[in-house]
Amino acid sequence: MIVSSDTVHPVLAEVTARITQRSAQTRATYLSRVAAAATEGSARSGLGCGNLAHGFAACSPSDKLAIRGLRKPGVAIVSAYNDLLSAHQPLDEFPAWIKEAARQAGGVAQFAGGVPAMCDGITQGRPGMELSLFSRDVIAMATGVALSHDMFDATLLLGVCDKIVPGLLIGALSFGHLAAMLVPAGPMASGLPNKEKVRVRQLYAEGKATREDLLDAEAASYHSPGTCTFYGTANSNQLVVEVMGLHLPGASFVHPGTPLRKALTEEAARRIVAISQGEEHTPIAEVVDERAVVNGLVALLATGGSTNHTLHLVAIAAAAGIQLTWDDFAELSAVVPLLASVYPNGSADINHFHAAGGVQVLIGTLLDAGLLHEDVRTVAGQGLHRYRQEPILDGDSLTWRDVPARSLDEDVLRPADRPFAKDGGLRMVSGNLGRAVIKVSAVAPEHRVVRAPARVFSTQAEFDQAFRAGELDRDVVVVVRNQGPRANGMPELHGLTPALGVLMDRGHRVAMVTDGRMSGASGKIPSVIHVSPEAAAGGPLAKVADGDLVRLDADAGELDVLVDAEELAARALVDGPPDDEAWTGTGRELFASLRRSVGPADAGASVFGPVTPGHFGATVSNSEVSVGGRK
The missing domain is CATH 3.50.30.80 (IlvD/EDD C-terminal domain-like)
Known part of the structure; x- marks a missing residue:
């Protein structure tokens, strides 16, 4: 069942319309800036000979010819790989797969840049944690540096956790004329049950368990490559961006180290080449619009996702010229039912959610209830109904199939007409x-x-x-x-x-x-x-x-x-924060200027400033804007 725009839930329609009206000037200005950056044909066609030669000097002979020819699409790989983070360690192999798949699809991919990726699980309670939120905006800037060479028609963004996915997105939206897709790595297999982990943590807090007991429990929970399996910010990232149409359908929660994960990564390379130019050109500025932002917000609410996204979604929307407020969260939360029970909201983990039907069943039931916009652009090239299908391997070939209309485990995932709660819980x-x-x-x-x-x-x-x-x-x-x-x-x-x-x-x-x-x-x-x-x-x-x-x-x-x-x-203000001289060590002094310039939490806690009419400069009408040569 495909829900047309006139059958969308009235509150969903009202909130979307209000965001669109509120953002009219800033969104139009953003789209005008994006349109000005778009070019006919390959982006690198405007480079001088010396610039271009620098850009392909280290390439293989065949890729040199492709880049010199100025016809084959150029794909930038921007990766958050490191082998300290379990969620990002699998990304080590991805660039080689992507380069070969892009080459076979008629494009050429280059590793354009790496971005930092820190782990809140490691820095929790430590001074380094005070750099965590700022790292999002540093990642956005690092993504901008990677894409600033004007060599590319598209980008694949490799990242999973916490501030990393929002940072990659914010950076890519500054290059909104490019096609862009996020490429996930998938969760680790299930480990120690969450209820048991919580029990040991509380015993340790009371002094009734030893440090060795606690370490054994934590090591049994976080035990292999892949994303942590609880429903924190990392897995919220994956679900939200898939519902926003920025992943391939069904890509979020496939395990690393499996043939299906490799096939999805290679298909991402082929697909990004296809949508980088020509009739299927799909700039990220056209994917991340007001409807997509609302879809991501609904998915967050319907699954009880991370509260960090009350910051991140505001900042991501702002990067696309869209003014999202906490009032929008509250109004939608009142009508979006809670459909998932995943730790810390329940005992199941993200693998149980995926096995029950996962993102595909979630999207299906929300579409049927009129709680998502179906008529959106996605990297899959169709409306959101395409995301009701899951990827499978048919021999060596990747294909998609319809999933059951109902959840396979209603203790974990429920339909919209039989929710865990009538509202989104935020x-x-x-x-x-x-x-x-x-x-x-x-x-x-x-x-x-x-x-x-x-x-x-x-x-x-x-x-x-x-x-x-x-x-x-x-x-x-x-x-x-x-x-x-x-x-x-x-x-x-x-x-x-x-x-x-x-x-x-x-x-x-x-x-x-x-x-x-x-x-x-x-x-x-x-x-x-x-x-x-x-x-x-x-x-x-x-x-x-x-x-x-x-x-x-x-x-x-x-x-x-x-x-x-x-x-x-x-009353006098008391108990002030540390001054800059005291806020030192673990690299914190390097971030003092960000601390002084950061905005408030309800504006996304961003160092890039609030999005208000005129923030991006002169404004124009939406009707006057075209991206990539189309109105």
């Missing part, structure tokens, strides 16, 4: 402490309203000391401030979750409020995150004192400190 809260995000898809209804005294911390270490000293063994709202982008780069605070879980299991009313991030790993703990304005920017979170009553009502969308307004206004 809420916006506001009050006299500002605006913030809370993910309630894993929070029991009885824990969504908390009224308790605040205990204020500036670091995770301070919290840990208080917990171990027994100072938090009561009803408490833990406030962790000066963790926002301007304060210290907005690190994730996963290390707080086991101890908070222990307090909840003891029967206490517990919540956390922070201007930092949690990624969705807050699980059962009601965690108000991304509080904006942040404490370091003078936000009211900087005025909360130990013992102040804080009231959170996630269902009503309310967050307040129960202090008289005049008294709160008269």
Whole structure:
């Protein structure tokens, strides 16, 4: 069943129309800039002889001839490969496969550049974590450097995790006239069940398990090449960009090291050559439009995906001239049902989700319910209905087939008419402490309203000391401030979750409020995150004192400190963030200029500035813009 635009859910249509209207000037300006960068024929045809010779000097003789001829499409490979990250280690082999497949398809691929890729799992709770969010924008800039040689008609973006996929996308959108596709590597096989991993973590937090016990459990969870199997930002990245039409259909969750993964990678090379020029030319600027952004947001909500995307989707949209707000998230969350139960929202992992029907069943049921835009451009060359099919190998040939209309395991993935919850589980809260995000898809209804005294911390270490000293063994709202982008780069605070879980299991009313991030790993703990304005920017979170009553009502969308307004206004800002001289070590001093220029969380926490009318320069009408020679 294909849902036409006139049968789309009315709220989906209204939100999309409002985003389109809000973004009219900035989107038109972006498209005008993209159109000005487009060329007829090969991009490298405008290079001088010396420029061109530098560009093919190291190539094989056959590729030199292809590049000199100026007719065959040039494909840039931009990769986040390193062998420190399990998710990126499989990318080592991809460039060779891509080059050969592109050559056979009539193109020529070159490794244009590498981008940094850091692992939040390794840096968690360490000073290096304070560079994590900034790495997204560094990756965007590194992608821009790789593509700046004007040698290319298309790009394949190799990356998987956290800030890496958003960074690659933001960078590629600055070259919106190029065809672009993301090439994933796939998840590792399932390891230690998530419920057991959580049990050992909480025992360790209580001092009832040894470090060796904990390390054994973690090693059994993260045990081989591939993406971590829980539904954090890395796997949210894959699902969201596939629903946005930026992967080949069904590519997200195929394991590395399999014949199907190799076939999909080679097909990505062939497909990018096909859409780089000519009748099938598909610039990324035409794929990432308002409807695609809304589709990605719906997929995130329907699966209880990572809260990091309340930052990343805003920043990605901004890179395409589209103004996305937290209000759009909240309005869509109210009508998009929760269809997946994947850890930390359930006990299953991403492999169980994929086996139950995965992205293809999800897209099918959302399309049938009118909760996705079908009439979008994708790298597969058709509307979104093409993504209801899964890839298989027929002998040595890659083909696609329809998947069952219903989930194969409704404990993990359900149809839209029988959801786990009637809404997407992502809420916006506001009050006299500002605006913030809370993910309630894993929070029991009885824990969504908390009224308790605040205990204020500036670091995770301070919290840990208080917990171990027994100072938090009561009803408490833990406030962790000066963790926002301007304060210290907005690190994730996963290390707080086991101890908070222990307090909840003891029967206490517990919540956390922070201007930092949690990624969705807050699980059962009601965690108000991304509080904006942040404490370091003078936000009211900087005025909360130990013992102040804080009231959170996630269902009503309310967050307040129960202090008289005049008294709160008269309080001095306290407990400021580290100055630049103190914010040193582990490379942090190199990022001081980004810390000073970063924007607020609700604008994507980006160093590139907000997207407002006129931000990209002069504006033109959408009707006057063409990309790649088409209106």
